[in-house]
Amino acid sequence: MPRCIFCDSEALIDSGVESIEQPDVWLPFVVDGPDASSRFEDFAKSRWYYPSALKKAGPKLQPILVPAWVWSGRIESHYAALVSAHTKSGKQPQTGQDTLSCTDILILSGSRLTRAELKALAPYAFEQAEPFNADEVEVPFELSHLTRSVARAEAKEALSAYHRKHITRLISPEEMNIASLYHDLEGRPVLLPVYICSYRYKDTPYRLVINGQNGEYVGKGPTSVIKIVLALVAALAFFGGIGALLQ
Numbered sequence: 001m002p003r004c005i006f007c008d009s010e011a012l013i014d015s016g017v018e019s020i021e022q023p024d025v026w027l028p029f030v031v032d033g034p035d036a037s038s039r040f041e042d043f044a045k046s047r048w049y050y051p052s053a054l055k056k057a058g059p060k061l062q063p064i065l066v067p068a069w070v071w072s073g074r075i076e077s078h079y080a081a082l083v084s085a086h087t088k089s090g091k092q093p094q095t096g097q098d099t100l101s102c103t104d105i106l107i108l109s110g111s112r113l114t115r116a117e118l119k120a121l122a123p124y125a126f127e128q129a130e131p132f133n134a135d136e137v138e139v140p141f142e143l144s145h146l147t148r149s150v151a152r153a154e155a156k157e158a159l160s161a162y163h164r165k166h167i168t169r170l171i172s173p174e175e176m177n178i179a180s181l182y183h184d185l186e187g188r189p190v191l192l193p194v195y196i197c198s199y200r201y202k203d204t205p206y207r208l209v210i211n212g213q214n215g216e217y218v219g220k221g222p223t224s225v226i227k228i229v230l231a232l233v234a235a236l237a238f239f240g241g242i243g244a245l246l247q
Helices: 033-044 052-056 115-121 148-171 225-246
Strands: 060-084 091-108 175-201 204-211 217-219
Touching (some): 033 052, 033 060, 033 175, 033 204, 033 217, 060 148, 091 115, 091 148, 115 175, 115 204, 115 217, 148 175
Antiparallel strands (some): 060 091, 175 204, 204 217
């Protein structure tokens, strides 16, 4: 048994295992299947270098409810920084304090999306949330993976990073150290409506993720080599013509 170096005790305190809270609210789908298909068509036309055949890729649309934690709270940050100044060193110290309130901080709690995808799909309108009953909702859903304490720690990190950027915009420091306090940090697990569009182009898999509430989407499509080459040839011909005229 391990022994305490202070009191010589061998007693161990069982801290228990924290359970994972499953969402009891969800955001209903506003975008239906045909609307999601039209979003894919918009995506296929959004970049000139996407191949024309992408419009006929025929993606497989999968609606799913993705678990996440949504947090709100207030962060109080005290900072010590070096800023530009008309001194011999070109710098001077500056200290200060700033408080910022934030709402709808999303922390991913599943594996069907990436953090970057969830960030790109935000924001969601949480005032439209409804009680979730698995027996009444026909859309498949993913179980939450994060405990409250882990989600809270990630929310603090996200809030701290956001506040650091905010302070940086205010004072433009060259160096800065920050210590933060968190107030009224509250979170709840929710299920978010998402369409995952999977498709293949020349045996390479791709996917597009669509916000099932407002239709926003994020994804990366294939590149048409022919279109890139034609664009380069046209650019060379154009600048070559200008050079000939100048001569």
